[in-house]
Amino acid sequence: MQITLDINGEKKKIICNTGATLLTVLRKQGYFGAKFGGCENGECGACTILLDGNPINSCSILAAQCEGHQIETIESIGEHPQQGWRTTDGLHILQKTFIEVGAVQCGFCTPAMVLAAKSLLDKNSDPSVEQVREVLSGVLCRCTGYLKPVQAVLRAAALMRGESVPPIDLTEQSELLVDPSIDSSIHDLVEKQNHEILTKIMPRVVGIKDTPKKSQIGKSEIKVDAIKLVQGKPAFVSDYQIPNMLYAKVLFSPYAHARIKAIDTAKAKALSGVAAVLTYKDIPRVIYSTAGQSDPIPGPLDSFSLDDKVRFVGDRVAFVAAESPEIAEEALKLIEVEYEELPFILDPAQSMQEGAIQIHDEKEYVNFGETDATRNIAGKIRIDIGNVEEGYQEADYIFEEDYEVPKVQQAHIEPHVVLTYWDEDDRLVIKTSTQVPFHVRRILSPVLQLPMKRIRVIKPRIGGGFGGKQEVLIEDVAAHLTIATRRPVFYEYSRKDEFYSARSRHPMRVHMKTGVKKDGTITANEMVVLSDTGAYGCHGLTVTGNTGSKSMALYVGDGKYRKSPNIRFYADIVYTNTPPAGAYRGYGVPQGFWPLERHIEKITRELNLDSLEFRLKNAVRPGELHPFSTSWSEGREPRPEIIHTVGLEECVRQGKAAIGWDQKYKNPDWRNVPGKKHLKRGVGVAMVMQGTAIPYLDMGGASIKMNDDGSFNLLIGATDLGTGSDTVLGQMAAEILGVPLEDIIVYSSDTDFTPFDKGAYASSTTYISGTAVVKAAEVVAERIRIRAANMLNAQSGNNDLSDKQIVLHGRKAIAPDGRFVTQKDVGYNSLHHTNQEQIMGVGSYVSPVSPPPFAAQFAEVEVDIETGQIEVKKLVMAVDSGVIVNPVTASGQVEGGMIQALGYAVCEEMRYDSKGVPLEKDFNDYHIFRANEIPEMETIFVETYEPSHPFGVKAVAEIPMDGVAPAVGNAILDACGAEVLKNPATPQRIWEALNRK
């Protein structure tokens, strides 16, 4: 049919299918700002546009319905201020404030939030916080935790009203603002903090005294990719369209465990518009692991692209490529499969039982370490540090308890998505939303039977990953179909596919046993884990290893136990017939801290010890050996490692003041809510640590090239999945090269052009890739200084100036006497005038250590003791992540991480029915937090200087996931005495715990 749509004030005649949604039509017309989040009923809101001024989901309206109405897309409201000779109004004020306050992370939902906010401000120039939260609540964001988007809208509103707003101080580092000893000021303090949260953009940074001032490090620069993302530019995989492109779909297994006895694709192939149907009979049988890790993969090889056996509901049966997604979908229905149903295992406790069905009986199975497919064991860990039994004998008390953590999903708003095609040189191009482009290339080479050099992997912007895209999950599907059809193939998961077939956090059952002396000294600590890896072993060993090695390293004990702690960590990682688990932000550590910190709280209460003092007394301290460094290194050879920086004490001091600990904890007066007998308040804490990269293994690389005008191309293999790592790495280069960040053009990642990098995982980018950037920048800086010295010597006619005397600062190469040449002079000189050369540097880095960040996380809750319903009122995180390169982007990581972790604490859980069918299949069933329900949050950075990094940094991205759930669990205990042993703390679990009291 032909329709006329008024898009951004322009009447457009469009021919489309009658049933076409507005989203489909807009994207075909080139309006890529509206994104598709894979949802079925508009739950995510990424496709928001304005219809007659109101935000609506363009995926949930027929284009035909929009005739006669005004459509407004992100493309109409603002643009980059520099458009050559054409004058422009630049960005919309909302776009500017979103960028300024750090409200843009992955950027996938940013255009939607900007438009929703615009609809509000167009009608109401002075909205309340609640109104802003409400209007943003139609758009799901998994990155930001919504705090910064709310701040951006309020700031824009003030500017639009003509008011002056406080500047975002880009360089100020605030010192200690709160004196925790002043108990009486708590109510004022809370009020002040509430106010600050709405208006203050910079997080609190407790800096290191007497550190030299840097020009870039510690400066909240705007993100280098923010301007394009806030405009909704076509930056994501699904924004790329190629002529002659086919659409892929996968037939998923309806059974938890079955053998394919027969499969007939004739009818599907005969359907008009179907280009290919592939089954296990059509492609090479190559065993591999989908885990995106360095070589050798520390886990079993147990996966095929397609197999004659299916191992979970949602496992792959066949691939289809067709002219449209609808035809591909229809073709799936025409594939006739005869299954032989097999017994299946859903409960991990049954996996190792005698007589249990063997899930992996394929002859190609490749063991790693102590895997034993005959017993459904995907991994086994036995670590004894010191002498645990002796430690128990020395203890006055022994505490034991069982805990459980659920399977949860990363829920990045951009689903898994890939586009493959043969380029003009017959090389296979894989454009994919991945955290690990180089691992994708390496792992797929044998699977596709293509030499690695004939594969090019390009990573555009990523709409969130959180570990879910540290998996070679769907790239092979499109690639096989491109090989089969010779045509470009696009494949994108729906939200349902994500819940049925993508990876998730490993669920675990954990037994804790701890020996404690009367004085509160821990004499022995033991964690025994049963980890459910699902149907495949991807990441099972390393995730579970982290569960113990990162969490159980925190409490070594006091006195003689500091030098010789007694720690035991045993784990069995077992197969079940459920969707495989994998990498998820925190990588096993949140699973460790729920039982550990719940258990520690139990001990402090039963022994009537001070909760914070008990923890600090037993916690690891600077200069001590990382207790696991001699016994575990993600399945590789461990080497001893000293922990140099531990900011825990200051984190506790700051965090307890921010939450009002001394006034609230165990305080019966405060606990009661006036006028509401059924409500009880409580506060809780969890101390946590994480790691920073994987020592001796993961490598980051960078190259820097100088241009004529004194700008630089920074090419990195590291993958910014919305975290701001491109920006932070750019800042490091700018610091060394003495230029502003705007002179660094950052590009990531393309296996043909950017240096190798292991990818974005293990909290390693700022630390590992950052050091590589610094090394590359130092090479370039040296060449600039040499050339600048020569230029200045030539100018003066003397030869007395050495390159060692030259300082790079403010786009200049400056001699001690103040003479200088600009970097532009150097650029022109090097490329056009004298002894021409390309000034360029390459750097790479592997770390011998993994310095842990530390944090104290606090939660305040209100519990309805009659129904078990809980409301989390406030979250505080005081974190030692070393030196903070960019406080605004770093605080965005903490806020977003806390809200993700809050889902783990109270509502997120993936469950299966008795046949292994997922009960959660969309964001209606699987609730993730919306803007209008987030608690108050506060982030405090307690800086330490990590000596192993050129700028003293440690990791920040993963640690926020670790402590929220146990802090909430401990706060529930404080509020009403309910000991919830299994998270999430749902109303029923709290109610049951109350009844157990």
Added chain:
Amino acid sequence: MDKIKEKKVIKAYYRPQTIEEATKLLAKTNLEIVPIGGGSFVARHQENIDAVVDLQGLGLNRIESKKDYFLVGATTTLQDLVTNHALPENLRNAAKRDFSYNIRQRKTIAGVIVEKPESSILLLALCALGSKIILLPSNNELDINHWLQSKSIPDKGQFIGYIKIPQNIQFEYESVSKTKEDKPLIAIAISKGQKNAKNVLLSSKNVIAKPITEDEENLKIAYSQLINSDFSPEYFIKTTNTLIQRINRKIK
């Protein structure tokens, strides 16, 4: 083989300007033809639909206060309900609870009635208030509770025109959920009419506005009708009673 592809595609879109015109279109017996308001459901679920009749041109998006009832047009959006201060606050809050802000801009009251979303607080509220569905063009009135429980659909050519919501009925609801915005695990509404007769209704997963009484046996039966419930029968019975007591205290 192309038949399959054709089956998936809506072939015709109509936007009538009068009720008569709409009726005539919907009466076409040779087509699977459905009326749409906001279109939010049909846009994503087009299986077996040949044509759609968009009701946006009929002026059915108004809320009128009559002597003892509100007359709400079928294409009134949930956001219109939320922002209309003439409506009772409880009803406005109920309209806000089921769907997020963006979806409320398009989702219509009739759309919710037809779609019957799980755990809907709005449907619970409409039932508690004893609302009626008015079909056009016949102007036949149907009890909404009967509609929801019997899974009835209008005769060919008929469509929902208005919802009639009685005024002067006292009504309160309470619910329990994992978070403030997550869908309710259990929701209870109680209304009290002019004869002081109390009406207690339950909504939960796959149960919409089911009349219940407070006795344990009745609640056990109600529990047994829940599929894949997120809670135990003990929790359900205890919490349901708690919510009923809380509402009773408010309603007194």
